[in-house]
Amino acid sequence: MSHRNRVFLSSPHMSGREKKYIEEAFDLNWIAPLGNNVDGFEKELAEYNRVKDVAVVSSGTAAIHLALRLLGVKPGDTVFCSTLTFVASANPILYEGATPVFIDSEEETWNMSPQALEQAFLDAEKDGKLPKAVIVVHLYGQSAKMDEILSICKKYDVPVIEDAAESLGSEYKGQKSGTHGDFGIYSFNGNKIITTSGGGALVSNNEEAIQKARFLATQARDPAIHYQHSKVGFNYRMSNIVAGIGRGQLEVLDDRVKRRREIYKRYEDALAHIPGIDFQPELEDTKSNRWLTALTIDSTQTGVTRTEIIEQLEQENIESRPVWKPMHLQPLFEGYKYYSHEENRSVSDELFEKGICLPSGTNMEESQQKKIINIILQMLY
Numbered sequence: 001m002s003h004r005n006r007v008f009l010s011s012p013h014m015s016g017r018e019k020k021y022i023e024e025a026f027d028l029n030w031i032a033p034l035g036n037n038v039d040g041f042e043k044e045l046a047e048y049n050r051v052k053d054v055a056v057v058s059s060g061t062a063a064i065h066l067a068l069r070l071l072g073v074k075p076g077d078t079v080f081c082s083t084l085t086f087v088a089s090a091n092p093i094l095y096e097g098a099t100p101v102f103i104d105s106e107e108e109t110w111n112m113s114p115q116a117l118e119q120a121f122l123d124a125e126k127d128g129k130l131p132k133a134v135i136v137v138h139l140y141g142q143s144a145k146m147d148e149i150l151s152i153c154k155k156y157d158v159p160v161i162e163d164a165a166e167s168l169g170s171e172y173k174g175q176k177s178g179t180h181g182d183f184g185i186y187s188f189n190g191n192k193i194i195t196t197s198g199g200g201a202l203v204s205n206n207e208e209a210i211q212k213a214r215f216l217a218t219q220a221r222d223p224a225i226h227y228q229h230s231k232v233g234f235n236y237r238m239s240n241i242v243a244g245i246g247r248g249q250l251e252v253l254d255d256r257v258k259r260r261r262e263i264y265k266r267y268e269d270a271l272a273h274i275p276g277i278d279f280q281p282e283l284e285d286t287k288s289n290r291w292l293t294a295l296t297i298d299s300t301q302t303g304v305t306r307t308e309i310i311e312q313l314e315q316e317n318i319e320s321r322p323v324w325k326p327m328h329l330q331p332l333f334e335g336y337k338y339y340s341h342e343e344n345r346s347v348s349d350e351l352f353e354k355g356i357c358l359p360s361g362t363n364m365e366e367s368q369q370k371k372i373i374n375i376i377l378q379m380l381y
Helices: 018-028 036-049 060-070 091-095 114-127 146-155 207-217 240-250 253-271 306-315 347-354 366-380
Strands: 053-057 078-082 099-103 133-137 160-163 183-187 200-204 277-279 293-297 355-358
Touching (some): 018 036, 036 200, 053 060, 053 207, 060 091, 060 133, 060 160, 060 183, 060 200, 091 099, 099 114, 133 146, 253 277, 253 293, 253 366, 306 355, 306 366, 347 355
Parallel strands (some): 078 133, 160 183
Antiparallel strands (some): 183 200, 277 293, 293 355
């Protein structure tokens, strides 16, 4: 299939404002993993999210890795993690030699089930081995039930890392996604709501921890006239050019959220009335950025499977995908502990089996979205 006329799930959408920051970096000759754009992007992200400090890094995965390192996660430790997510949420646990324990979703947000989390904590307490951290993912822009999750984690005195890679610009009870836990993570890769081509950020109200993250992200170089190192560090710092792209993108973030929500609404208005189709809910007193429009299709009611719709759209050079395959079903994590929402029911399995993500890019034309809707309607009627 040709990429020229392909409708992607979520492709980069440049505003044009990025150029001035890139040109400025060239003018100043700061083509390095530091500089005015790095400093500016960190300051502007902190202001936008109303958080005390930010370290911009090479990827969201790097940010999660740094958070785990800052929390002292070591070989033999356990880390609880949402199962319904991309593998990058869980891989850093393995980087540190720790053991992931996966937690199921609930139906109201599709995110971490407080019920399953509580059971995991009860068992961990009985075993005398509480987790070093809990990684909570905000799927497709929708915030998890943070009040309940934070309450449980506080009871056991376990820190929370919010994987807000997909939810930049979303809100939970008036507060920006990624700013409720001890650390928050954002991603700026090519398919996210804003992009720097590749990159991420670690955010926190613990300014000392963020300063330490910057130190670790620049090869943990000690203050000395020569190159001296007393700790293992990483080459994780964001480049000044990449940060310049991010600064231009951040200026239009609220517009991008508005547009994604409009795209979601158009799909919902056209399809939600059909028996067997259920869209990812928006929890009361939250605002999702609707990074991707996600829904489930019950083939026993529609007569059409999720996979058949994906295949038909592909015939028209339109990209769509299943909902994330849960981590507990991945070969990489075979044999690791998993806590389901109910004893005999795994919500994430159901969402994976029935779930589909539809094209949601802000540079998609309305006529293209209408075509997608019509293809689906023709299959259903």
